[in-house]
Amino acid sequence: MKKLMTVLLTLILIIPVSFVHGEDLQLHSQFAYAYDGTSGQVLYDKAGNEKMFPASMTKVMTVYTALEKIKNLDEKVTVVNSDVDQWWAKGASIANLEVGMTPTYRDLLYGALYPSGADACYILATRTYGSEEAFIKGMNDNAKKLGMDHTHFTNVVGLHDENHYSTCHDMALGLAAAYKLPAFKEVFNGRRYHATVNLWYFSVLTKIENKYHVSAPLILGAKSGYTNQAQHCLASAMALGDHDVFIVTGHAQSDGTGGVAVQDANTISQYLNNTKKVVTPVHQGDVVKKVSVCNAKLTSKTLIAKEDVSVVVDKSIADKDVKVSWDGPDSISAPYAKNKVIGKQVISANGQKLKEITYKNDKDIKIAIKSTVEEHRIPIIVLAFIMALILMIHHRNKKIRRKARRKRQRQKQAKRS
Template structure:
């Protein structure tokens, strides 16, 4: 494959931001899915790979706990800090038919136990304890959750509880849940829990907690593909079976979110709670079979040197700030062109955050990847540089004038000599 770099403009002084995703179609027979809603997102390439009703409202059930744990991780200073389970944390588990992590009133454990207890066995008791300890009550904690959701750009989501127990005003979309997991995975504590294996609590009881994929394999006899690294499930009779997962496919992280799956869709239930995992197996499998990883640019690759006028620096080397790779159709064999649309000369001052242009990766006129380039620092105006600039031009003008003066003098001298010769010839005549 031939790669052309035409006018590529980026540098260590700039950050790649405001990524514009371009949908790459992954073919899926929707009729073969248990789930009514499905959304597949390439977290590495920032592209939507598959979208079936991904922006329509649905009930997330216990997928809500991804936000619960994310909001808690942001606010807990020490996950190994010792805390105590209160009676109010466990009082309503059975009457609300909620999942439980098995904690009891008066039990001493750690925040880490509560975080795992919320994500792995999907314990409502763990969620209620986190809400009480962090915000004073679940009601106050849910306010923080909604604030976090809004900050992440989850535009069509509203949460009423930290557990996901059904409420008509508790809703989201598959796209919003995918955005949530994308952000949550940037938190090291959350990522380690979400992609972790079995966990044993620090209490004397040593409760064993299985992650979602292990629990589904053991209890629902539905094994996940090896590409799946972690997941969080959810279920209510109205929401159906829901699942959000992270997978590694062809070198890219893939986030898949599905909702409202019912195991009886195709007749007698065979896999019960495992039907959502089976859908993720299909979706992730299609991504693997239908795409390939194409590397476009390497990190720190030198591409150009840009001139700066009247700045504190006169030039700098342009290097790519990160690796860029794309998932493309498996049979793709076209030519890829990387180009820059924007300024190729900067004049100081340049302010941090100034938009300088766009980097575009395209093939046959179709944009595969596009991102806005912004300056990541301020480049100050330098009077010394301006003085040197003006001085150089003054010297050039003076040099030209001197040369002209010399030429005029030479010309005058020649004319004088010709005139003298002319007079000498006249005298001789």
């Protein structure tokens, strides 16, 4: 009876796919990027990898970095003079915190993301890392870990600096990581908040809608930014089916209508909602591949999908045209190390690769001598027969030579006599 071992899904490797070129939508923004954080696909790209200044979108990474250290959101901190006395001179937005106030960390998160408070950001930085310099290093370390390869931060608030830069692509990766944190998501997707220090904070979406009557109904949450050099920027989130999609725009110049970055987020979100859909070609528990195993006790491994795997495609593509194929061997041989790649499941549509799911071996497979012998039984039998035949021939020849030698000896004795 064949022995089976199940290998679970261990790693998802995303192949980014751009569905539309940037020039196909009319935007105010010079840069724009839509990233599906669930599937890893690129859904829209307009110069998304070009260098830009993120302005106050920086505070997404500030809050993300602080949340890694905060253990209790309801813990209070005391505002001191150095937290608040520097920001008016620098022209930074503030959360109206005053010396002696004791906001909670939760208050500071809202203060950083809603009024874009530099004071709130500075307090988060210095209380969680001990100093602004150490916190900035933490931000840059996080950026590196997240694959934000074209990003560098020099401050925690987004003040302009030639060495403080990013791309829409990188900021989307940062937002996607932060959005996985429940505390961040709750704040980011909110609309207003009453702090324990009796301050009211309102999200950028609420403020833009109230001031300019500009709305983006599909956008769940957003963080804006502006400097003279960066112009209007926005990092936002929407849902496409059960996928989280992150839209980042940069360097939008106002045309007098107001809320241009929110207008662009609305344009992109409406486009995606109208033209894209989510398809799930792989379901949890699906048998991906049965791979034969040689030279081991077990004779096969059954690769099983650990979770549902879905992709975004154009609505014009039928679900049945989203194909799943196996890119890997039909068999493997022991020894086979743990975590060694076995193969990949490839999801594609109309010949375009959308996603790869890589399967690794979950346990060392060692050589089994008995199994090796059994698998090579016929060659061994043939070899044994040949060896036996050679021995028989050798024995026969040896016997013939012995008889000939005895005959010669008798003939010599006969001549002597």
